[in-house]
Amino acid sequence: MLDIKWIRDNPEALDAALAKRGAEPQAATLIALDETRRSVVHSLQEMQSRRNAASKEIGAAMGQKNMELADTLKAEVAKLKESLPQAEEEERVASAALADRLSSLPNIPLDDVPEGADEHDNVVARTTGQKPGWNHPAKEHFEIGEALGYMDFERAAKLSGSRFTVLTGPLARLERALGQFMIDLHTGEHGYTEVSSPLMVRDEAVFGTGQLPKFAEDLFRTTDGRWLIPTAEVTLTNLVSGEILEQEKLPLRFTALTPSFRSEAGSAGRDTRGMLRQHQFWKCELVSITDAESAIAEHERMTACAEEVLKRLGLHFRTMTLCTGDMGFSARKTYDLEVWLPGQNTYREISSCSVCGDFQGRRMNARYRAKDDKATTFVHTLNGSGTAVGRCLIAVMENYLNEDGSITVPDVLLPYMGGLTRIEKAD
Structure with a gap:
């Protein structure tokens, strides 16, 4: 606000x-x-x-x-x-x-954010890695998963309707391995504190991070008035709502591996095949609570942490600076990481890292106080995906596809796969 x-x-x-x-x-x-x-x-x-x-x-x-x-x-x-x-x-x-x-007012863009109307005006900040060099035909993830016998959309629709997926066997394990790898990396090397927090929250929490009141239709609500989190940004950021923090203890860095729930109200007809745009998906979230002086540097740091996930997986991606017309409601500046998907022959967003200034701090009434100072200042907040697990699974499937239809497990995930190095067709 x-x-x-x-x-x-x-x-x-x-x-x-x-x-x-x-x-x-x-x-x-x-x-x-x-x-x-x-x-x-x-x-x-x-x-x-x-x-x-x-x-x-x-x-x-x-x-x-x-x-x-x-x-x-x-x-x-x-x-x-x-x-x-x-x-x-x-x-x-x-x-x-x-x-x-x-x-209902969106946040004010930083001066260095490029002006533009939509995603077509975003600017490439840098490109990392190489596209896969194999010669066999590329396939989309749903073709690969269904052919292997471990990705089932019909049974998911029977259980829950459209925009849900059932994964089984080694593909389910690969998804779990990706999430575990991300949370281990961010807690073990990047200095984030792991948090296990509720998946349902009150109005005040969703208002604090900016999803309410404007984006209520994008959320799921329970019969008793709680909201299913669209991202763990909601819970991690609101950990400090209503509090006064000591400046010398900042930044606070939190991470969580949780399911996320979104109605996808504005995406009718988009990405209806496969698991790119789901009502329920896993995501590794990163949140920083910091002071005004450190927020910009923290944004670069957080983005680098998310990039490291894709680097270690050996995936080709580009880092985009979003233009003013494509940024989220609460953001002052946003970097999107877009991973290369050979099956679609295009880049798709897999992480979004934003600095929000004191916009959320004011909505949450979360403040900090410098040492020996009676005055308080609203905290500055940042959030990012480190990364979206389901989309990362898609990227691994399409980029590590072998000619025979099997999937090679990236080296960094081998410790989580119980000795499995390749995912092959079910018997």
Whole structure:
């Protein structure tokens, strides 16, 4: 959430930033709502102050046996008490109107983010590795998995409907190996603390990271009002909600390997074959909680941690700087890692690493305090995929496909595969 004080002081900057994201100007509306709120708050405070002062004056008047004045003051206090509920309701309505409008505003892009309308305007930051050099025909992951006999979409549809997959045998193990490898790498070498956290959260948690209220249709909700997490970013970031942290203990770095749940409401007709776009999938999430001075460097560090996963798997990928029109709602700058998929003959996003400034910190009311300083500042947050396990499985299947249809297990995953070096067709 953006700071209304900053908006009052920088209305042109806000509208210029929104224009970069393809959004309409909002500064004038927000300032008007804020002026209404401040006026109502001022009136309410004056009424409360006068009520308190008059109550004290009653005692003084009675002490002086000035009963006429005391009765006049009592009548005034009674009238104020009668008017206060309406004034309090006006203040609640005015504050809610401003808060609702602020909560729907996206974050402001950093100055070095390229301007653009959509994914076609993203910029390649760097390219890593080489495409596979074999000569046999490439295949898409669902062709490979179904031919091997370990990927079943019909039974998944019988159980749950579309956009679900059943993996069995060595392919299920390969998916598990990928997730285990990622979490081990990030905790063992990259300094992240592993977290096992709930998969269902309250409204406040999803609001804190920016999915509510604007993106409710992208989420799944339980019958008792909780939300299934669309990513562990929600739980890991909200670990510090409502807290005041000591600056010398920052950054905090968290990671979790969890299922994620998304309705894919806006993807009708896209990637309907296979497991590229699922309602349920595993992801290794990275989250950093840091101060304002360290956030940009932490973004580069986090992106490098995600890149290391793909490097060790020997996968070819490119790192993209997203343009203003393609960034997520809470992000100020985002790098996407796009892995090469031979079966599709294209790159597909496998990780997204974003720096959010104090946008989520303000929504969560999470702060930090410097040593020997009484003042507090909103934390800066970052999140990234380290990486999406299902898409990584797809990449391994398509890039390690052999001519006979089998899949070679990447060397880095061998310790997790129980001696299996190649996945071959089921008997």
